[in-house]
Amino acid sequence: MSATGTTAPPAPPSTPPALTPKELGRWAWRQLTSMRTALILLFLLALAAVPGSIIPQSDVDAIAVSRWQDAHPNLTPVYDALGLFSVYDSVWFSAIYILLMVSLVGCILPRTRIYWRGMRARPPKAPRNLSRLPESRAFTLDEEPSAVLDRAREVLRRRRYRVDVATTEVAAERGYLREAGNLLFHISLLVVLVGFALGSLYGYTGGVIVVKGQGFSNSLSQYDDFAPGALFGADDLEPFSFTVDDFRVEFLRSGEQAGMPTDFSADVTYTGVPGEPERTQELAVNHPLSLDGGSVFLVGHGYAPLVTVRDGEGNVAYKGPAVFLPQDSSFASFGVIKVPDALPEQLGFEGLFLPTYGFSMETGPYSRFPDAIDPVMSLLPYRGDLGLDTGEPQSVYELDKDRLEVMKRPDGKDFRLDIALGQTKQLPDGAGSITFDGVERWVKLQVSDKPGKELALGGVLLAITGLLGSLFIRPRRAWVRVRSEGGRTVVELAGLDRSSGGDLGDEIDELEALIQRPAPAQKEKP
Amino acid sequence: MTPADFASFSNNAIAFASVVYVLALVSHIAEWAFGRSVPAETSAVEQPVAVGAAADAGASYDGAAAADTGTAEPDADLVSKAENVEKFGRIGVALTVVAALLHFAGLVARGLGADPARVPWGNMYEFSVAGAFGVTLIYLVLLRRYSLRWMGVFVTGFSVVVLMLAVLLLYVPAGPLVPALQSYWLVIHVVAAVIAAGAFAVGAMASALYLVKARAERRADPPTTGYVARLPKATVLDRVAYRVHAFGFPVWTFAALVAGPIWAEYAWGRYWGWDPKEVWAFITWVVYAAYLHARATAGWKGKGAAVIALVGFATLLFNFVGINLFGSGLHSYSGLD
Numbered sequence: 001m002s003a004t005g006t007t008a009p010p011a012p013p014s015t016p017p018a019l020t021p022k023e024l025g026r027w028a029w030r031q032l033t034s035m036r037t038a039l040i041l042l043f044l045l046a047l048a049a050v051p052g053s054i055i056p057q058s059d060v061d062a063i064a065v066s067r068w069q070d071a072h073p074n075l076t077p078v079y080d081a082l083g084l085f086s087v088y089d090s091v092w093f094s095a096i097y098i099l100l101m102v103s104l105v106g107c108i109l110p111r112t113r114i115y116w117r118g119m120r121a122r123p124p125k126a127p128r129n130l131s132r133l134p135e136s137r138a139f140t141l142d143e144e145p146s147a148v149l150d151r152a153r154e155v156l157r158r159r160r161y162r163v164d165v166a167t168t169e170v171a172a173e174r175g176y177l178r179e180a181g182n183l184l185f186h187i188s189l190l191v192v193l194v195g196f197a198l199g200s201l202y203g204y205t206g207g208v209i210v211v212k213g214q215g216f217s218n219s220l221s222q223y224d225d226f227a228p229g230a231l232f233g234a235d236d237l238e239p240f241s242f243t244v245d246d247f248r249v250e251f252l253r254s255g256e257q258a259g260m261p262t263d264f265s266a267d268v269t270y271t272g273v274p275g276e277p278e279r280t281q282e283l284a285v286n287h288p289l290s291l292d293g294g295s296v297f298l299v300g301h302g303y304a305p306l307v308t309v310r311d312g313e314g315n316v317a318y319k320g321p322a323v324f325l326p327q328d329s330s331f332a333s334f335g336v337i338k339v340p341d342a343l344p345e346q347l348g349f350e351g352l353f354l355p356t357y358g359f360s361m362e363t364g365p366y367s368r369f370p371d372a373i374d375p376v377m378s379l380l381p382y383r384g385d386l387g388l389d390t391g392e393p394q395s396v397y398e399l400d401k402d403r404l405e406v407m408k409r410p411d412g413k414d415f416r417l418d419i420a421l422g423q424t425k426q427l428p429d430g431a432g433s434i435t436f437d438g439v440e441r442w443v444k445l446q447v448s449d450k451p452g453k454e455l456a457l458g459g460v461l462l463a464i465t466g467l468l469g470s471l472f473i474r475p476r477r478a479w480v481r482v483r484s485e486g487g488r489t490v491v492e493l494a495g496l497d498r499s500s501g502g503d504l505g506d507e508i509d510e511l512e513a514l515i516q517r518p519a520p521a522q523k524e525k526p
Numbered sequence: 527m528t529p530a531d532f533a534s535f536s537n538n539a540i541a542f543a544s545v546v547y548v549l550a551l552v553s554h555i556a557e558w559a560f561g562r563s564v565p566a567e568t569s570a571v572e573q574p575v576a577v578g579a580a581a582d583a584g585a586s587y588d589g590a591a592a593a594d595t596g597t598a599e600p601d602a603d604l605v606s607k608a609e610n611v612e613k614f615g616r617i618g619v620a621l622t623v624v625a626a627l628l629h630f631a632g633l634v635a636r637g638l639g640a641d642p643a644r645v646p647w648g649n650m651y652e653f654s655v656a657g658a659f660g661v662t663l664i665y666l667v668l669l670r671r672y673s674l675r676w677m678g679v680f681v682t683g684f685s686v687v688v689l690m691l692a693v694l695l696l697y698v699p700a701g702p703l704v705p706a707l708q709s710y711w712l713v714i715h716v717v718a719a720v721i722a723a724g725a726f727a728v729g730a731m732a733s734a735l736y737l738v739k740a741r742a743e744r745r746a747d748p749p750t751t752g753y754v755a756r757l758p759k760a761t762v763l764d765r766v767a768y769r770v771h772a773f774g775f776p777v778w779t780f781a782a783l784v785a786g787p788i789w790a791e792y793a794w795g796r797y798w799g800w801d802p803k804e805v806w807a808f809i810t811w812v813v814y815a816a817y818l819h820a821r822a823t824a825g826w827k828g829k830g831a832a833v834i835a836l837v838g839f840a841t842l843l844f845n846f847v848g849i850n851l852f853g854s855g856l857h858s859y860s861g862l863d
Contacts (some may be wrong), residue, residue: 049808
């Protein structure tokens with residue numbers, strides 16, 4: 001704390017001498033490591049964390065970010081420049097917590113040195129006038145002064161004071177571990193930060209959608225989205241692989257909360273290293289698959305309708321599952337089917353998959369229930385060029401409609417296909433047909449590896465240990481002085497609380513009672 | 527009893543608890559109304575705190591004894607008012623205990639009312655009911671230790687408001703848990719969060735009253751009667767606030783920075799992902815850390831620290847209300863569509 005400079009007499013009107021670089025450096029260091037600066041940095045940290053909870057973050061939800069950017073084309077470049085889509089690794093957020101950590105180190109180092117000295121120091125001698133201390137008592141006893149002093153020493157020792165005895169007084173101090181706890185807490189925060197940094201530098205998180213029955217092997221090309229740490233290389237991916245054998249989901253079928261999922265789980269067969277024997281495990285929420293170099297988590301699920309598309313020449317141009325993404329808790333899902341092999345023109349479909357078909361005049365087709373009871377696809381067919389050959393990357397969940405044309409009914413309206421399970425519908429103008437063969441489910445899996453997480457956990461636990469010490473250990477000093485007066489012994493007892501908020505009065509009361517009473521009363525009971 | 531019976535029993539118990547909280551609130555208001563004209567020295571509220579004999583505070587609550595300590599005027603009217611203060615204060619505490627028992631019964635029955643039975647904090651309604659119980663519980667546990675009866679009117683008022691909002695706005699019928707919540711970490715994480723939040727709420731009340739009292743004490747001649755005069759001394763309020771916060775902070779650290787991340791690691795594959803709920807839990811933690819530092823910094827002691835504590839509680843409330851209802855993060859378990 002840097003309150004030292006403020007007591008100087010009013011400065012003369014002349015300009016003060018310029019600081020040498022060394023002095024300036026020392027001044028800056030003292031400012032940075034002051035408690036006041038630490039406080040301000042803490043506030044800044046809290047404030048700086050706020051935007052990340054309001055503006056979508058690319059590390060948290062990349063889809064939400066692109067949606068937001070589409071909706072706010074003017075703000076996007078500004079926000080981008082400020083790093084607002086990635087607040088927690090932006091320059092300014094990092095600057096705040098790095099400054100805070102420097103300030104913390106600057107605070108810990110000198111305090112550790114002081115603590116080291118203080119820990120080995122003896123309790124300070126009794127002040128001349130004990131009655132001036134915050135808590136003091138005086139009483140007379142009929143015993144010899146030395147006997148009282150011996151007892152006082154014993155009492156204080158038993159209460160875990162460090163005790164020094166002089167001829168007519170006892171000086172005692174306790175609670176040395178408070179500062180140790182304080183230092184431990186702050187050092188542990190550095191440990192947590194190191195653990196967290198290891199995870200973000202050398203770790204990775206990837207997401208992949210796997211349709212039931214299909215497999216996954218841990219390489220970059222297999223991921224739908226992949227967020228590597230700054231120092232993570234694609235070669236660092238461990239070569240594990242797995243197949244999703246089965247997936248089960250239960251929904252509440254009745255009651256007021258019907259439609260709420262109650263349980264979902266998947267069975268996977270996996271190998272840690274190619275060539276090793278295969279094993280199976282059930283994967284569920286809160287129950288991940290832990291492998292060397294990564295863990296696999298079940299984070300979501302949805303529907304992949306199985307369709308067969310025949311082109312205008314009658315050939316099967318597409319057959320298989322198409323992943324549709326759920327839009328809400330009714331699992332009405334949006335998706336596209338791209339048929340690049342269709343002749344003479346490429347075909348595309350876009351629309352909804354409704355696991356349990358319902359219809360109302362207000363909303364049109366909707367899903368009444370999340371389970372696949374009466375599945376229907378409601379699609380708009382397109383023809384033309386899917387744009388897959390342009391070389392530009394394209395989302396598999398969207399159609400690039402630049403060179404596509406929606407098919408029309410004879411009356412000029414869009415040709416909407418509502419296909420129930422098992423049905424085949426013909427496309428207009430002999431463009432082909434589409435068959436809804438079945439419904440498969442997919443699971444969204446998250447694969448991630450965060451080295452240093454044990455370190456971070458250990459750090460937090462140590463920090464709590466230190467915190468408890470620094471909050472609940474009460475550092476105190478106590479002094480007892482005896483003198484003879486008219487054949488009796490006058491005892492003076494006083495205490496000093498070295499932390500705020502301690503109930504020193506109670507402690508001194510108890511000490512007084514113990515010193516006055518020679519033997520503990522309860523020992524005499526049978 | 528079938529789960530449906532338990533569920534309707536829970537609703538009734540919560541309704542009765544609300545009514546009893548209202549009665550307790552009325553009783554505490556009567557306590558304050560009678561005490562308005564009683565000089566603070568005569569009032570029983572401050573006495574045990576002033577002598578610092580927290581352990582036998584119960585004895586000092588005796589009405590006659592409290593009146594006897596008044597050295598000023600042995601006015602019969604004042605003595606009878608002081609006795610009324612004492613009487614209504616005790617009734618208020620007794621009613622709060624009854625309400626808390628009903629509240630607890632309602633909470634337990636809510637858990638048994640779901641099929642299969644589960645912990646009664648799986649959606650926003652249940653979080654609110656459990657949170658209000660946490661506040662009442664912390665208050666009742668610390669009542670004698672810190673002589674907190676002056677807080678009764680605020681705690682019961684708080685519980686009434688929260689339960690009313692929960693029943694009127696947030697109610698959803700008892701049902702099973704969504705899969706993400708099916709973990710024993712739900713018990714550990716949420717219990718710790720509720721206890722810490724309860725402590726922070728009690729601490730916020732003490733800090734707010736500290737600001738009021740400290741302002742009154744700074745005046746040239748502080749009044750000896752009236753509502754503010756009946757509050758404990760500012761130093762006492764400050765100390766109570768500090769102790770409750772000092773208890774809440776490590777518990778919050780555990781709830782938000784240990785139990786939460788461990789569960790998140792199991793459920794979502796990352797222990798910390800800057801989800802809005804996590805961000806605000808972190809902000810709350812940082813603000814309360816600032817409170818603890820401020821109490822040890824010259825120029826920030828007292829008023830500054832109390833304001834920071836209130837800011838901390840505001841971030842906690844925002845996290846609970848704002849993020850649950852309007853947020854889109856992984857923690858949106860309000861159960862309301």
